Amino acid sequence: MTERSPATHLRLLARRLYRRGWMEGTAGNLSLRIGDDLWITASGCHKGLLSEEDILKIPLDEGVPHSPSGNRRPSAETSIHRVIYRLYPKTGAVLHVHTIEAARASEAAGREILLPPLEVLKGLGIADPETRPALPVFENALHVPDIARAIGERLPDLRYPLPGLLIRHHGTTVWGETLPDAIRHLELLEFSMGFLASRNSLES
Secondary structure, three states: OOOOOHHHHHHHHHHHHHHOOOOOOOOOEEEEEEOOEEEEEEOOOOOOOOOHHHEEEEEOOOOOOOOOEOOEOEOOOHHHHHHHHHHOOOOOEEEEEOOHHHHHHHHOOOOEEEOOOOHHHHHHOOOOHHHOOEEEEEOOOOOHHHHHHHHHHHHHHOOOOOOEEEEOOOEEEEEEOOHHHHHHHHHHHHHHHHHHHHHHHHHO
């Protein structure tokens, strides 16, 4: 990354993803880990209109209380970000977006989705796309820590973990060692979701 502040990086990325239709209105959340701190989008903020004050700095450790920033609260899905940082200590960024393609793909899926053997999977660390890696799907829940708990219990048991997951009827979550890595993973998974959605439309 450049010398921009973490808040600036996340604000500009949120605007970019909003313009792509991936973070409509207040949907989605983004975070960066810097040392023992977590920079994360505030809850209930329009992602195309974020200000620097809408990116909150909180402790990475969920056991440490954070000081509120005015009337802003961290994303309601902070617990999901924290569990991913805990499971994968090299992770530096976690991104969560809502797209129609991901919601449709998750609707008909079981506990996982076999990704199509697309060349783009190499950008996700899959040397041979023909291996058909499985993207895990988690059930949505009103109480977000329940989703985080399910992620924490299941991801470590995956044989060939991908840097991403789906939450049913909700959206895509990805991570990477750097923000550019996470952005690449997001773009490639969403490309795969778009391919699946198009194929399913043709078959229906």
